[in-house]
Amino acid sequence: MKKVNKPAGGNPAALLKEQKKRLAEAELLLDISRRISAMDSLDAVLKMLVETATSRLNAERGSLFLNDPNTNELYSRVAMGNFMREIRILNTNGIAGHVFTTGEGVIIPDAYADSRFNRNIDEQTGFVTRNILCVPIKTAKGQIMAVAQILNKKKGRFNREDMRLLEEMMKQGAPSLQSLQFIEQMETIRRQELEFINVVSEMTSDIKLGSLLQNVMAEATRMLNAERSTLFLHDEKSDELWSEVGQGLESTQIRMPSHAGIAGAVFKSSRTINIPHAYADLRFNPSFDKKTGFFTRSILCVPVINKNGRTIGVTQVLNKHGGPFSQEDEARLRAFTAQVSIALENAKL
Structure with missing residues (x-):
């Protein structure tokens, strides 16, 4: 069968x-x-x-x-x-x-x-x-x-x-x-860029340097989702870097040798530095944290270069919320810094 x-x-x-x-x-x-x-x-x-x-x-x-x-x-x-x-x-x-x-x-x-x-x-x-x-x-x-x-x-x-x-x-x-x-x-980035253009328009119409720089640094802090930002300018007479404006620093003026810390390294090299862990980098100077009680986690710092190609300062942003600064953040901060340079030129600082 x-x-x-x-x-x-x-x-x-x-x-x-x-x-x-x-x-x-x-x-x-x-x-x-x-x-x-x-x-x-x-x-x-x-x-x-x-x-x-x-x-x-x-x-x-x-x-x-x-x-x-x-x-x-x-x-x-x-x-x-x-x-x-x-x-x-x-x-x-x-x-x-x-x-x-x-x-x-x-x-x-x-x-x-x-x-x-x-x-x-x-x-x-x-x-x-x-x-x-x-x-x-x-x-x-x-x-x-x-x-x-x-x-x-x-x-x-x-x-x-x-x-x-x-x-x-x-x-x-x-x-x-x-x-x-x-x-x-992409739509979010485009919307943020349009907002930045509006800030730039306000900058070019502002003849007061203090409020002008306050606007751009406030916008840098907000758009990069960071805690604090500072513009350091170079004092040729004393060869120091000093802060003209600081977001979250309550207008505290800071002075340091032009070669000191991360800001000094960027000023001397004219190159962007992006550090995800500040205290793991030997170039980082923790003395400012000790003075203020602030704790620096991450740093993004770019040079301010004038139209003649000379570095006249640096823009530094601290502590991105949620993690380190990205390559996209670097590009945005460079765009901000270019506008800072134009603003400084217009103000004939």
Whole structure:
């Protein structure tokens, strides 16, 4: 008698059920892809992905945290529940930070029993997190750009099948998230540059040197997301660098030899210096910190060069919020410094 091979698994009903499940999943992913293709804003894609994932996984709330490489923070604009707000955390903190840094998804059955869980968000929002499913979102090149986090499964606990489905849903959205985030960043930069042009316009109409320089240094501090900025000018008679204006220094005048510290190194070399950890650099002079109680973490310093190519001072910005200064910050500060040089020339300092 010829042997009849039974279907894999030996249970036709179970196989049919599995096939229907896979077909429904394929339709879900195709629907997500179709809906994303009709969206042209980052917020719309974020909202749709989070709502779809939260509903599909029968959970109470979801969030999608995008990475901000300029501040080394994860930020969420979408939170299911009573309200919507932007929340920012360091990209190494909490469950989301753990998933972002390791690139591995996690299932947390009891959030408050896990030492990695950050309770601050619950305290800020009044929400109580019981269990968590969190997965990384990767670009086509495998770089982690975000994490998706689903909270409080309504019945039972999250399982490996939930994790697999969440990963598949996020894969559908990753290309659009990456491109729309890039477009939004470019629009932000363009808006900031337009704001800077307005400041420059005000500068050229201001004949008072003090207020003119105060404007440009205040704008430098704000646009570079830093704590403090100072313009040091060179006194040829004493061969000292002295501060004409300092954001956050309450107009304190500072004088030092033209070769001293980071400012001196930039003045003598006429080259930009970008230091992520001030106290690890031997050129850094900590005496000013000791006098004021200020703590310098990161430094970006660029030379002020006049139209004849001579270095006449330096512009120094301290302590970027969220991490070290970037190459983009260097380019922006050079643009500011070019305007400082023009302003000084116009004021005939």
